[in-house]
Amino acid sequence: MSSTITKLNAPQTQAFDFQPSSELKLTPTPTLNTLIQKLAGFNTLTSALEYAAEGITGYNFYNAKGNLRAVLPYRLLKQNARDLAQRLLGFDLPRGSRVAIIADTSPEFVELFFACRYAGLVPFAMPIPVNLGSHAIYVQQLRGMLESGQASIGVANLDYVGFLEEAAVGVSNIRWVGTPGKLSEFPARNMELQPNHPDETAYLQFTSGSTKTPRGVVITERALMCNLQGIVRNGLEIKPEDRSASWLPFYHDMGLVGLVLAPMVTQISVDYLATRDFAIRPLQWLRLISRNRCTVAFSQPFGLKLCAMRVRETDLKDLDLSCWRAAGIGAEMIRPETLRIFAEKFSSAGFNENAFLPCYGLAESTLAVTFSKLGKGCKSIHVDSKTLIDKRVVTRLQADGRKQNEFVNCGRPLPGHIVKIVGEDGNQLSEMMVGSVLVQGDSVMTGYFNNPEETDKALKPGNWLDTGDIGFLFEGDLFITGRRTDVIIVNGRNIRAQDIEELAEQQPEVRSREASAFGINDEDGTTTIVLVIECRLTAATERQSLITRLQQLVYMAFGVNCVVELVPPHTLPRTSSGKLSRFAARQGYIQRTNLTGQLTFVESSDR
Amino acid sequence: MSENYNEIMQLLCDRLSSMTNTGVQVTAETNLISQLSIDSIKLLSLIMEIEDTFDVSIPINALADVQTVRQLADLVHKIKYTSE
Numbered sequence: 074m075s076s077t078i079t080k081l082n083a084p085q086t087q088a089f090d091f092q093p094s095s096e097l098k099l100t101p102t103p104t105l106n107t108l109i110q111k112l113a114g115f116n117t118l119t120s121a122l123e124y125a126a127e128g129i130t131g132y133n134f135y136n137a138k139g140n141l142r143a144v145l146p147y148r149l150l151k152q153n154a155r156d157l158a159q160r161l162l163g164f165d166l167p168r169g170s171r172v173a174i175i176a177d178t179s180p181e182f183v184e185l186f187f188a189c190r191y192a193g194l195v196p197f198a199m200p201i202p203v204n205l206g207s208h209a210i211y212v213q214q215l216r217g218m219l220e221s222g223q224a225s226i227g228v229a230n231l232d233y234v235g236f237l238e239e240a241a242v243g244v245s246n247i248r249w250v251g252t253p254g255k256l257s258e259f260p261a262r263n264m265e266l267q268p269n270h271p272d273e274t275a276y277l278q279f280t281s282g283s284t285k286t287p288r289g290v291v292i293t294e295r296a297l298m299c300n301l302q303g304i305v306r307n308g309l310e311i312k313p314e315d316r317s318a319s320w321l322p323f324y325h326d327m328g329l330v331g332l333v334l335a336p337m338v339t340q341i342s343v344d345y346l347a348t349r350d351f352a353i354r355p356l357q358w359l360r361l362i363s364r365n366r367c368t369v370a371f372s373q374p375f376g377l378k379l380c381a382m383r384v385r386e387t388d389l390k391d392l393d394l395s396c397w398r399a400a401g402i403g404a405e406m407i408r409p410e411t412l413r414i415f416a417e418k419f420s421s422a423g424f425n426e427n428a429f430l431p432c433y434g435l436a437e438s439t440l441a442v443t444f445s446k447l448g449k450g451c452k453s454i455h456v457d458s459k460t461l462i463d464k465r466v467v468t469r470l471q472a473d474g475r476k477q478n479e480f481v482n483c484g485r486p487l488p489g490h491i492v493k494i495v496g497e498d499g500n501q502l503s504e505m506m507v508g509s510v511l512v513q514g515d516s517v518m519t520g521y522f523n524n525p526e527e528t529d530k531a532l533k534p535g536n537w538l539d540t541g542d543i544g545f546l547f548e549g550d551l552f553i554t555g556r557r558t559d560v561i562i563v564n565g566r567n568i569r570a571q572d573i574e575e576l577a578e579q580q581p582e583v584r585s586r587e588a589s590a591f592g593i594n595d596e597d598g599t600t601t602i603v604l605v606i607e608c609r610l611t612a613a614t615e616r617q618s619l620i621t622r623l624q625q626l627v628y629m630a631f632g633v634n635c636v637v638e639l640v641p642p643h644t645l646p647r648t649s650s651g652k653l654s655r656f657a658a659r660q661g662y663i664q665r666t667n668l669t670g671q672l673t674f675v676e677s678s679d680r
Numbered sequence: 681m682s683e684n685y686n687e688i689m690q691l692l693c694d695r696l697s698s699m700t701n702t703g704v705q706v707t708a709e710t711n712l713i714s715q716l717s718i719d720s721i722k723l724l725s726l727i728m729e730i731e732d733t734f735d736v737s738i739p740i741n742a743l744a745d746v747q748t749v750r751q752l753a754d755l756v757h758k759i760k761y762t763s764e
Contacts, residue, residue, distance in 0.1 A: 137737060203740060205723060206713055206747035231742045349740045352720075355727045379721075564720055632720045670688045 089423040099141045102342045112311055113302035113338040117294045118190050121338045126151035128343040132333075135182060137350040139357050145180040147337060150187060151475065157188035157253075164226065164248060168193040168267075169274060171222045175215075175237060176323035178347040181253040183323075183333060185228055190275065191266050192218040197222050197277035197289060198324040201233060203349070204632035206625075213284040214630070215240035219247060221287045221374035222277055222522060228253055250453055271295040278326055278436040278520050280556035284630075290436045291628070298338075300330065300439035303487030305339045308432065308444035309369060309399055312586035317343040317366040320351030320358045320376070327404050330440040331371055355379040356388055359419075363392045371401035374408060374579065375565030377415040395423035403432045405562045406553060407481040408598050409453045425451050427476040432484035435552055437531060437538055439516040442492065443551045445484030451548035452482040454552060461485045461554075464505040467545050480552040483544075486523065490514030492551055493537075494544065507545045507554055511537045561592035563600045563633045570655055571657045573604060573635070576626050582610060582619050589645050589658035590635075602627065602635035605658055607642045638662065684761055688734070689753045697728060705737065708750040736760050 108128030115121035117266075125131075131146030145153075161172070172189045174200035176182045189196035199218050202211040219227060219240060227250040229237040236250050242248045275297045277289035305311045319338050321328030336343045344361045349357050358381060362370055402412065414428035427450040434441040445452065456467045458476040470477050486492045493501050494508040504509045517538045520528035531539055541560060561568045570590040577588035587607040592600045595680040604623060610616050620637045627635045646657035693706045700706075700716045712718045718726070727738050736759045746752050 138733075201740060202744040204720075205718065205743050206745070208744040211744055231740060236741070236744070257695075352724050353731070621714050624717075628713045628717075634717050634719050 082562050099144050101141055101156075101344065102146050103129060103131040104342055104366070105313060106130045106340050108340055109341055110313045111338075112305050113298065115338060116271050117267060118187070118275060118297065118334070119266075121298075122147060122154070125337050125340045127595060130340055132180065132183060132336075133342065133344045134178065135344060135346050135350075135357070135361060137347070137354065137357070139346075139360055143180050145183060147340065149524060150180075150184060153184045154187035155191050155266065156261065157184055157257060158191035158266055159263060160256055160259040161188055161192040161194060161226070161258050162262040162264050166194060166225050166248070170194050170225040171226035172196045173199055173215075173219055173222060173237075173342070174228045175201060175203050175388050176329075177233065178232055178320075178323055178345050181230055185253055185256075186276070186333075190269060193267055193269065193273075194226075195274045195276060197224070197279060198329060199279065200322065200324045202236065202256050204629055207484070207629045207632075208272075209624070210284070210630040212240045213235055214287075216244060217284045217287045218279050218289070219244045221524070222279070222289050225441075228256060245265045252585060264551060271292055271298065274519070276329075278329070279324075280436050280570055281569050283575060285526070285575055286524075286571070288524060288527050288640060291519040291522050292439050293519060296518065297330070297517050299336070299489065299514070300441055300487070301335055301338050303516070304331065304335050304444075304488070306389065307487055308430075308447075310399075310447055311335075311337075311339045311341065311369070313341075315339070315341045315368045315585065316365060317341060318346070318358060318361045318365065318370045319343060320346040320348055321356075321371065322348045325404070326434075326436040326440045327371060330402070351376070352379065352397075355383050356392075359392055359394060359422075362397055363394055363422075366396040368396055369399045369401070371403065373404040373565045374402060374411045375405065377402070378411050381411075381415045381418045389419070389422045392419070392422035394419055395425065397424065397428050400424075400428040401428050401430045401432055402451070403434060403441075405565060405567070406555065407451070409430050409451060409479050409481055410598070412451045418448045422658060429464075431481050431483050433458060433542075433553055433635050435540055435542075437540070438490075438512050438514070439518070441487060441516070442490060442512050442540075443484045443486050444472075445482055445550075454482065454547065455479050461507065467505045467507065467547065478554075482547075482555055483551045483553060485549055486512070486514070487516070487611050490516060492546065494546055499533075503547070504546050507543060508555070510540045510544045510551070511541045512540055531659050561590070561602055562604060563592070563631075566631065566633070568602070568631050568633065573602065573627055573631070576630055577604060577606060579624055580619065580622065580626075581613075582608065586651070586653055587645070588643070589653050589655055591655050591659040591662075593636075593659070593663070602633055603638065603659070604635050604661055605638045605640055605645060605662060607645055608639040609642060610639070638665075681762075685753065685757050686696075688756050688760075689749070691733060692749055692753055692756075695726060699726065706749060708748070708753070710749045711747055712749065712752065713747060730756055734760050 104129040125147035134143040136142045158181050172194050174185050186196045223246045225248050227237050227241055241247045271294045275292050275294045279287050279289050281288050295475050319332035323329050344365050346358050429451040431445045431451050433443045455470040455477050460466055460468045491513045493511050496502050496508045543555045559570050573590035574588040577583050578585050590604045594600050623637045646654050647655050681734045742755050
């Protein structure tokens with residue numbers, strides 16, 4: 074190891090030789106490991122951790138001011154997780170029982186997650202409350218997940234355990250709720266820890282904020298290991314010099330699989346910033362990347378937008394982002410404009426736009442489905458809007474001046490995975506034709522936990538996963554043109570239309586199947602949620618009270634503002650089976666309000 | 681309550697007035713959600729200003745119980761001036 078490399082890779086505060094047991098001052102785990110790097114290829118999570126624990130790398134947690142607050146080397150993680158596992162075994166739960174954990178960005182969450190796997194239990198991560206006034210709705214959301222996941226144990230750090238205790242009241246399966254600290258006071262069992270089988274469930278991933286019908290994606294060890302291997306070998310080509318930085322929440326698939334598990338199965342170090350701290354001061358993330366010479370960091374487009382919005386000229390001179398080789402972008406529709414603005418702002422800080430790495434994926438396929446080419450930046454295609462809308466066919470723009478749409482190239486499927494585009498009749502479409510995106514491969518989920526109905530809707534014969542997204546293939550590369558009407562993305566949050574409608578229907582004035590929610594996009598890409606209600610109220614004050622209440626509820630549950638429109642009964646269009654059509658409801662709203670320039674090709678039927 | 685409390689309340693009302701620009705007179709009883717439509721980006725900017733001005737850290741879990749300007753002022757005051 075040359076001294077130059079050592080210096081380049083020395084993370085901040087590591088001024089002298091690495092001293093793992095320094096009591097006075099925390100030292101982040103180094104970038105370069107003492108261990109020969111293995112790029113996934115393990116059978117299970119615990120066997121991957123056993124290997125990583127032989128080295129000196131690991132997880133580092135920073136506070137809002139950018140100071141290191143906790144260090145968790147893989148070696149210590151293994152030790153703590155195995156110890157906690159012995160205490161979990163004391164509950165004598167059947168193998169595969171679920172453990173619900175509120176996932177703040179903390180060492181405790183990671184320790185507990187792995188403790189569950191060592192004990193043969195199935196963890197699932199639950200969100201932290203992020204919205205003003207959300208107390209009551211948040212507790213309901215937690216209860217929905219505890220019930221749907223049939224959790225036996227619920228754990229949360231001190232800040233959140235109160236919410237969890239409230240949520241657990243009356244939930245039948247729950248045996249114990251408490252903090253990691255309390256759990257570690259239970260007696261250890263001193264049993265031999267049984268290895269896990271690749272076919273066993275590794276974890277559940279919840280994908281919806283619904284209080285009534287949350288969906289927990291079941292991911293086996295095999296699916297997880299398959300996806301991780303694709304990500305680190307083919308998507309990112311991870312190398313021994315790599316280091317990650319992340320602000321993504323641990324309860325999201327990209328945060329958990331992409332930035333907690335993928336680094337561990339390649340034994341590289343990660344620097345974490347809590348999501349809240351990033352959201353308030355997004356530049357702290359870039360400072361971490363700059364100071365610790367991080368090479369791999371992912372974000373939703375919204376995160377990049379926040380950075381570009383908040384940066385001042387004076388910030389730029391202290392940043393050196395030239396080390397950032399893979400700036401993964403995913404989790405929502407990518408607008409090339411967002412990336413261009415970011416690249417423009419940060420090029421003087423050494424950011425190389427070729428580092429942009431658009432990808433596509435979803436929790437139902439563990440995390441990643443496609444990756445674009447490493448080091449090539451964001452590639453896009455300009456297509457003619459008219460043929461796109463009229464014929465659902467993509468034609469490359471020949472002449473300037475015609476109305477056009479630009480779509481980002483999300484690249485090719487990971488090895489062993491196939492993407493196909495199908496029409497409304499389910500038949501496969503040829504290249505350049507727009508339709509539903511389906512995925513097949515070993516990363517695809519087993520189903521939604523204890524929810525055969527939703528599972529049947531998502532998994533088609535031949536184990537093809539219907540992603541719910543719309544797109545086309547061109548020269549083998551995937552381009553996403555839109556989400557179906559059942560998912561609305563606002564400021565980086567995925568919100569299911571059904572969950573909003575469900576909230577509305579809980580109001581005494583609203584009957585079931587008389588509410589329809591959808592998103593409307595501005596010219597600049599901002600999405601507004603519209604909630605249309607069929608309403609029998611006539612008094613102006615009652616109508617206003619309903620509107621205000623609904624707006625408040627939607628805000629508390631999802632942290633977004635929405636437009637509420639009250640319409641007379643029988644206004645909302647229904648399908649022949651009496652189901653509301655969100656697509657038609659949205660078209661109707663657009664006509665009533667004379668909105669122009671709304672994209673009409675993004676939808677097909679609701680899943 | 682104390683001078684400190686009034687200072688916090690004053691700052692919150694001033695900032696919220698200019699931030700939301702809805703013409704709503706912001707008082708202690710104003711509801712941040714239903715009356716001011718504070719979206720997530722505005723909320724983040726407000727928290728940043730509060731933290732920078734008063735040198736405090738607002739725990740995210742506490743915001744779940746905040747709906748009015750008074751509740752927000754109470755929270756900031758509690759964090760700033762009471763040591764647990």
